[in-house]
Amino acid sequence: MTSEQSKSDISRARILDAAAKTFRQKGYAATTLIEIAKAAGMQAGSLYYHFGSKDELIEEVLDIGMRRVHEAVEESQERLPADSSYRDRIRVAVEAHLTTLLKHDDYTSANIRIFGQVPEEVRQHHIRQRDAYAELWRRILTKAQKSGALRSDVDLGLVRMLLMGALNWSVEWYQPGRTSIQTIADHMCLMLFSGIGIEEPIRSGENETVA
Amino acid sequence: MTSEQSKSDISRARILDAAAKTFRQKGYAATTLIEIAKAAGMQAGSLYYHFGSKDELIEEVLDIGMRRVHEAVEESQERLPADSSYRDRIRVAVEAHLTTLLKHDDYTSANIRIFGQVPEEVRQHHIRQRDAYAELWRRILTKAQKSGALRSDVDLGLVRMLLMGALNWSVEWYQPGRTSIQTIADHMCLMLFSGIGIEEPIRSGENETVA
């Protein structure tokens, strides 16, 4: 039980990597074990030495993906100075979530993209883990609100859903090199804390022309 | 060519309705023609009288879905008084998008959920239509920014993506009866225009206790 990696461990990891990548790209049902095996450099039948079924494989991919965001966000909080502002706490959480999602993690983005496609039974097995992650955000936002850093008249559940949506949707459009992850996080935090609106001058009904 | 509906038209519509509903629920690959046929009250083979293939069917579902949001948002703008504020213009657009998505439209929500799963060829056929819808939002936001209603130092492309993400993700969590669509739209607009942050008092480093 040291950090030695048996041949089995190595193959297993290669399969998981290939699976996460393929599931993320093609979705659950459209991904075949043949494809995964090929990407992992072996034959389809060989997968069954490591995993009992396609669903067992997808479950582990989902599990790893969720664990990684969860840990990343949790660590972002622990790394902060104890006297950090609540805005900073939320800001680093947003950055951690986005970075995990977009930077190098096929597992996390696979989780987000295909969770809605997997068989009901697989989904059931992950509800607990999803809830735990939701709970982490709930705590962060609730503390911020109680402390007076967030408006007290908003439904934090709704805010959380809208925030997660904005962040998670990035897996559908983000392309490395076009915008930095930091810029995305900055825009998200600006919207969340201050909004991007400006008071409009009162107008008298005419269609004004703007230079 | 009046509004008469032939038997064929009626069956076709029933098939499309059943397809939109099933695709939305189960995703693209996991939905079988057998299921769709059953939901439409016929045998799988009969579908081929109306559609040449599964992909032809999905293309029409995607097409209808996108057309409906597009029209809904466009009409929301046309219905507004000419002297409406830019905030109001954005607000009704948000409401129209969300309402179409969540109220009665399996087509639109199917479009959002499965677009990422369909074969590349099908996706290609819809890029133009998707671009047209993006362009509609781009115009709305750009006019608002130019008029001074939105901060000039933000990347509107990013804002649009984050906004669409927050709205579209609602298909994953929205449940009728729990929160009203109007409340969701209100929260979204509040975040977008004003944010939900409150200036935090300057603190001196200690962990303060809050009553």
Next chain:
DNA sequence: GTCTATATTCAGATAGAC
């Protein structure tokens, strides 16, 4: 227009050789 029957294709899974 819709049915029944079926051809075809292909994926998930198993068995035994190496």
Next chain:
DNA sequence: GTCTATCTGAATATAGAC
């Protein structure tokens, strides 16, 4: 541990009867 070969089931699509 991985391979090859294969079973089994299921889904798209076609053909011809009604």
